Amino acid sequence: MDCYETRMEPGDRLILCSDGVTQAGLGQKRYKFGWRRSGELEFAQNIIRKSPEISAKDLAYAIAFQALSISPEKCTDDISCLVIYLRHPRVLRILTGPPYHKEHDHDFAMLASGGANDVIICGGTTASIIERELHTKVEIDLNLMKASGDLPPPGMMPGIGLTTEGILTLSKVCTVLEKKQQDKIPLAAKAIINRIMENDCIEFIVGTKVNEAHQDPNLPLELELRRNIIKRLAIILERDYRKKVTVNYY
Amino acid sequence: MKKITLEICCGTTCYMLGTQKLLQIENIMPEEWKNCVAVSAIPCLNNCTSENICGAPFVRINGEIMSHASVESIFNRIRELLPGEGEE
Structure with a gap:
């Protein structure tokens, strides 16, 4: 077994693959000697140039799929590819719940406008506070209703990010992550989970004002308290998904 | 004619008490209304408090809040607002 040592800088990628990748297409007119290292490298560089x-x-x-697609008829060798990408951590900020003191609304809303790679706003009241403070408007596409399942449809706040309903959606996200559920995930929960997976550090900014209407016994379901859901989420994201989680209360 | 605006609250309380059905209202609306009514969903109308939760679900029609909104009550209100319809 050979050992190699290399030094990587932020932005560098290390691509490892089985010889089924470099030899893909072997014997074909275009790939007499297979795709080879040079072909694979050129392909990877083109992709990186585009994205x-x-x-x-x-x-x-x-x-891996390109190697598969240039193989004649079917693949005859193991095709495996591993990429290591050295980059700065990506930060997702999730704002949920109205601040306890109304006079903090503006500072709270400002946290939606910068300082993270991506932002999600979970909660109707939270979204309307940010709409008011940042003079923007959430757009919800009603055509998405069909895929929305049993959750309200997600929306977009232009220039800010995704918006969803709060408690029901976050509870669903938590359950899906805990149960490692793969399908039948309602659209809004799926949108949040996709963004969580694309980022490394998850910053929860939690407004602690409780909507008393949520505690009304006339509601058909018992709603969990926001803080408890966030605690459950923080645990599961750190333990099972290797995310760095911070929680700040407002 | 200016379109009648119908805004549907997507907040937690309203959703649990019936908004889900209302969000499909455009699909069951009479065909001839579709050019006269603009339906949109908004994150929250901020109308539920501990005192009036029983008013949910809420919608806003031409700027006016309607509580206990149902497909029927929304249709009735639109009928009143459509020109000509009220005089019949």
Whole structure:
């Protein structure tokens, strides 16, 4: 077994693959000697040129599937690809719940406008506070209702990010992550989970004002308290999904 | 003619008490209304408090809040607002 040592800088990628990748297409007119290292490298460089931020996972998939597609008829060798991408951590900020003191609304809303790679706003009241403070408007596409399952449809706040309903959606996200559920995930929960997976650090900004209407016994379901859901989420994200989680209360 | 605006609250309380059905209202609306009514969903109308939760679900029609909204009550209100219809 050979050992190699290399030094990587932020932005560098290390691509490892089985010889089924470099020898893909072997014997075909165009690939007399297979795809070879040079072909694979050129392919990877083209992809990175088109999407400079492509994730390690997506690049590995792209290479493996390209190798598969240039193989004659079916693949005859093991095709595996591993990509390591050295980059700065990506930060997702999730704002949920109205601040306890109304006079903090503006500072709270400002946290939606910068300082993270991506932002999600979970909660109707939370979204309307940010709409008011940042003079923007959420757009909800009603055509998405069909895929919305048993959750309200997600929306977009232009220039800010995704918006969803709060308690029901976050509870669903938590359950899906805890149960490692793969399908039949309502659209809004799926949208949050996809963004969580694309990022490394998850910052929860939790407004602690409780909507008393949520505690009304006339509601058909018992709603969990926001703080408890966030605690459950923080635990599961750190333990099972290797995310760095911070929680700040407002 | 200016379109009648119908805004549907997508907040937690309203959703649990019936908004889900209302969000499909455009699909069951009479065909001839579709050019006269603009339906949109908004994150929250901020109308539920501990005192009036029983008013949910809420919608807003031409700027006016309607509580206990149902497909029927929304249709009735739109009928009143459509020109000509009220005089019949």
